[in-house]
Amino acid sequence: MDENPEFIATQIPIHLIGDCLTVGDIRNLCCIHRIPYSGKLNKEENLKRFEHHYCSNCESYYTIFKRDDRDKVKKEKAKVRSAIYRQQTKGRHQNNNTIHQEKSRKKKNKEKKSRKNKTSKHPAIPSVFPPRPASENLIHRIISGFCNDTDPSKFQEAGCAVCGQLTLLTKLKSLTEVKISYEPLINPLARKKEKQSLNDTDDDNELRSPILDPDCSHICEPCLGPLKKGKRPLKSLANFLWIGKVPQAxxxxxxxxxxxxxxxxxxxxxxxxxxxxxxxxxxxxxxxxxxxxxxxxxxxxxxxxxxxxxxxxxxxxxxxxxxxxxxxxxxxxxxxxxxxxxxxxxxxxxxxxxxxxxxxxxxxxxxxxxxxxxxxxxxxxxxxxPSAMSKHDMxxxxxxxxxxxxxxxxxxxxxxxxxxxxxxxxxxxxxxxxxxxxxxxxxxxxxxxxxxxxxxxxxxxxxxxxPYGLGGLTQAVHKKKLSDAEHKKLLLMYHDKRFQTDLYFPIIAFNHEQLKAGTTGSFLLARRRNFDSVASQLQKVNRSVLADLAKRMSEGEHVKPETEDEKLCFLFWIIWIM
Structure with a gap:
């Protein structure tokens, strides 16, 4: 051992190095020293048998230690730690949101503490009035920020050839750059060809071509995704949303x-x-x-x-x-x-x-x-x-x-x-x-x-x-897929802005939504077992009397039915409640 300085041989009682031994090592040592080993006992109890043990083999065997290489040990420990971390995080992919929230919470707390430290180290400087002139750097930052925010690419829009919707140019791709099949956009029943006389007939070849708006040369991302999968986009013109170009007439x-x-x-x-x-x-x-x-x-x-x-x-x-x-x-x-x-x-x-x-x-x-x-x-x-004028209107x-x-x-x-x-x-x-x-x-x-x-x-x-009578609302093919409100939104965002600039389409469309909401909210609901009786009583109710009772009761009056019509109205209410 003297020739090799990396190893040191010494005699150490076995029970003192028990923490470094495995169960298999203890079993082998018990066999060498002829000490009975019991599998029913735990590791510590088996090691206690070596405390007062002595035999000829105790002097014949040595414990050999190897010199500790710090760099290698650090690398080994790092490998062990990374392996343990991977094992611990193996099943955490389902809790990514919780982990992200915890990290963001810690980050916010850290930033909050740093702000407090900064404010404590640097007390608030009293404002000076009038303020100093802006520096050249500040002026440059302001002008650059304004130019970036008002760059045409930030607000310029164009129509999508597939759905006809106005979309930011930054979110559109040119049709020439996209290599996809437009076969899902073929729908002869969704459009018509303009006729100039009664003798004109529809061109089957033209109607069997993909429905793309000829005034648009781009495609939006929501339409591009389904087409790549060979599906027809929900909001595409081919999905019975084609309305056609407004003719000169x-x-x-x-x-x-x-x-x-x-x-x-x-x-x-x-x-x-x-x-x-x-x-x-x-x-x-x-x-x-x-x-x-x-x-x-x-x-x-x-x-x-x-x-x-x-x-x-x-x-x-x-x-x-x-x-x-x-x-x-x-x-x-x-x-x-x-x-x-x-x-x-x-x-x-x-x-x-x-x-x-x-x-x-x-x-x-x-x-x-x-x-x-x-x-x-x-x-x-x-x-x-005069009543509609502002005081500042000159x-x-x-x-x-x-x-x-x-x-x-x-x-x-x-x-x-x-x-x-x-x-x-x-x-x-x-x-x-x-x-x-x-x-x-x-x-x-x-x-x-x-x-x-x-x-x-x-x-x-x-x-x-x-102009062609196509593209109306509440179509059967759109049931439970495209609501009236969403369809009206699509029309208002149509690329030629015909619906936006119309004098009263937006207000009529909004008014119809209000009427439908009010009517839907006032539907009479009845249990199935009471439906026949409710229906028969409802037919006998005097509507004018019912309206009068409702008005009187809404004003806080305590109404007691006196006439037969009033009693019938109250009976109807009782049946309805039951």
Whole structure:
């Protein structure tokens, strides 16, 4: 051992080095020293048998120690620690969130302590006023930050050719860069080809090609993912969301012309046109219609239109033909005829429409189709409503001096004015707008249309937005996949912005959501076992009495049923509660 300094031989009692021995080592030592080994005893109890033991082998055997190599030992310990850590973290992948939260909590506490230490070491310096001029470095940082935040790449948008949605350019990829199959986008039933005459037929080859918007050259990430897997994206145009490009015949229509070509009339509208000394402006308040009506013949005759369209013009002087052209009430006969003829050829809901040539011939080529009532206003009043002005508003007039006057739709009222006649609405409008206003109402027939589960209700109300009658809401293929609210969001984000810039589509769509929410919340629910009795009692209930009782009870009155109708109402409530 003297020749090799790495090893040291010595005699040490076995029970003193027991911590370094394994159970197998102790068993072998017991065999060498002829000490009985018991498997029923633990390690410590077997080692105690060596404390008072002595034999000839105790002097013949030595304990040899090897020199400790610190570097190697450290490496070995590091290996052991890493192995232990891997073993401990082997099953922790399910608790990654907890580990991440714990780490972030510790990090926040550490940062909080460091901030406290900094504030304690560096007391707050009192602010100096006026502040010092900004340094060149600070100015450079401010300008650079502004340039980065206003860089066109941060806000420029383009349409996706697959879904037609406006998307940031940074989240789009060019179609030429993407190598995928567009076969899932083939759906001949989801689109139509424009017809110029009755003899035109659909081109099968064109309809069997993938549905991509020709005005877009990019694809968004939500559409790219499913296409890579060979699936059709939910929001793709091929998924019966194609609406087509707006033709020239349906572009640049005035407000009155749009109302005259729509098959479904969903509301009534009061339009206020105010003319000052130089400027003109128009505003509208919409009134919800109790029932949605549908036309069978368009346009109505001039005599019929005179019964449902009333126009009141206010200003310091009689309106001229040039002023009429600037208003949203101006109607061009040829434009209306062209729009109706195009819709009859291409719109799915206009195929059965009767276009009356006789009625069209009764209209002037350009002008207001009915008699205009004029009310003179003081030239010094301007065209503003004092109650609607801010104290900081110093302008005497609003609007434009030439070109189409601004036209704004302000909102929808409740059912308060829904059943008023045209004359009553006109009087109300004149009274509300300080005897200066303009009203419009378009007639209808008695056929009703429902806004529930009716995919064609919006294409009939807005044919200038849905020119082919396709892409309507509440389609059967979208049930439980695409809600009405989500579908309306898609329409508002369509790349040509036709739905955003329309005068009243956003407000009508929002109003319908409110009506549906209110109706859904007021449905009568009954248990199945009580349904027959509830239904029979409900048919016998006097609705006027029920409404009167509800009003009296809502006002806090203690109501005791006296008449038979009142008792029947209370009986119905009891059955409903049970």
């Amino acid at each position: 349906l572009q640049d229509l005035t407000y009155a012309e749009k109302m005259l070509i729509a098959r479904v009339r969903h509301n009534r509208c009061l339009v206020r046109v105010s003319s000052g000394r130089a400027k003109m402006v128009a505003n509208a308040i919409m009134f919800t219609n109790p029932t949605i009506k549908v036309y069978k013949t368009l346009p109505p005759s001039r005599q019929e239109l005179s019964e449902v369209l009333a126009i009141v013009f206010t200003g310091p002087a009689n309106p001229t033909q040039e002023e009429f052209k600037r208003t949203p009430m101006f109607v061009r006969r040829n434009k209306v005829a062209e729009a109706l003829e195009w819709l009859k050829l291409n719109h799915s809901d206009y195929a059965s429409l009767n276009i009356s040539k006789d009625n069209l011939d009764t209209y002037e080529e350009e002008g207001i189709p009915v008699v205009v009532d004029y009310k003179r206003s003081d030239i010094n009043e301007g065209n503003k409503i 302008e005497e007039e609003e609007g434009t001096e030439d070109g189409p006057c601004p036209f704004t739709v302000h909102g929808l009222t409740g059912p308060e004015y829904a059943k008023m006649s045209m004359q009553t609405l006109k009087l109300k409008a004149l009274q509300h707008l300080e005897n200066r206003g303009k009203t419009l109402k378009v007639g209808h027939d008695e056929t009703q249309q429902s806004m529930y589960d009716n995919p064609q209700i919006y294409p009939q109300m807005f044919p200038w937005l849905f």
